[in-house]
Amino acid sequence: MDRYAVIGQPIAHSRSPAIHAQFARQTDQVLSYEAIEIAPDALPARLQALHAAGYRGLNVTLPHKVAVMALCETVSGRAQRAGAVNTLIRTDQGWHGDNTDGEGFIRDLQRLGFGVAGRRVLVLGAGGAVRGILEPLLAAAPAELVVSNRNPWKPEALAEAFKPLGTIVPRTHLSLKGDRYDLVVNATAAGHSGRMAALPGPLLARGGDCYDLSYGAAFAPFRAWSEAQGAARIADGLGMLVGQAAAAFEAWRGVVPDRLDAVIARLRE
Structure with a gap:
């Protein structure tokens, strides 16, 4: 039986085993998938051991998504640009690293009907x-893509790094005052502390949508902000979690799990 796993520390909370079990049932695939806890200092040796044991692929979560890049035989272009690896694919020579987070994000926006173009x-x-x-x-192809942070340096660095792919407008949160946006994506970690980033007044255009990369309790502050903004639609990142897992499953098995709504509904239960 082909073996797969998610690695990280801690890992007991991971929903990946449940997600991939549902994908396997939907697509009539026979495989095993487990959660393996690995401490950061043990990562190099454990990756070698998992490869030697015949694992076909691994999902990678915190705190290993950056460190694992240096341990891959090859790394995809999108993983290099993201600066992180969340999916490992077995090759004869070692591990090939990829990043499916962005693909999972876009898949979920499409599923929800949150347009970008x-x-x-x-x-x-x-x-x-x-x-x-x-x-x-x-x-x-958005009309405009603005990346905002408390200080200007990180958005400016991102705008420069991604310049070959398109234009990113770097801003500070305070400088957003008076602007209106059709889609607001929250990618801050503030919600994990029960907070919402300090923003200057209304920012959402009429009929605008709001999306948070977080889910669960961490989603609550952004959801409250979005409701106060009068958002037409509000979504959390659980669909992104399932979407990036589907992209990894496709890379491993060559089969596309296409009933993502059912998987998301099951997780919410």
Whole structure:
């Protein structure tokens, strides 16, 4: 039986085993998938051991998504631009690293009907999560893509790094005052502390949508802000989690799980 796993620390909370079990049932695939806890200092040796044991692929979560890049035999272009790897694919020579976060994000926007083309898009935050979604956002041809942070340096660095792929407008949160956006994407970590980034007044255009990369309790502050903004539609990032897993499953098995709504509904239960 082909073996797969998700690696990280801690890992007991991971929903990946449940997600991939549902994908396997939907697509009539026979495989095993488990959660494996690996401490950062043990990562190099454990990756070698998992390869030697015949694992066909691995999902990678915190805190290993950056460190694992240096341990891959090859790395995809989109993973290099994202600065992180969340999917490992076995090759005879070693591990090939990829990043499916951006693909999962765009898949979920499409599933929800949150258009990007021709719209003004605001991304809040400028950390690693943002790097993973910028390439597909630019490819979706927004009228304007603004990346905002508390200080200007990180957005400016992102605008320069992604310049070959398109134009990103770097801003600070305070400088957004008076602007209106059709889609606001929250990629800050503030919600994990029960907070919402400090923003200057109304930012959402009439009929605008709001999307948070987080889900669960961390989604609550942004959801409250979005409701106060009068958002037409509000979504959390659970669909992105399932979408990036579907992209990894497709890379491993050559089969596309296409009933993502059913998987998301099951997780919410």
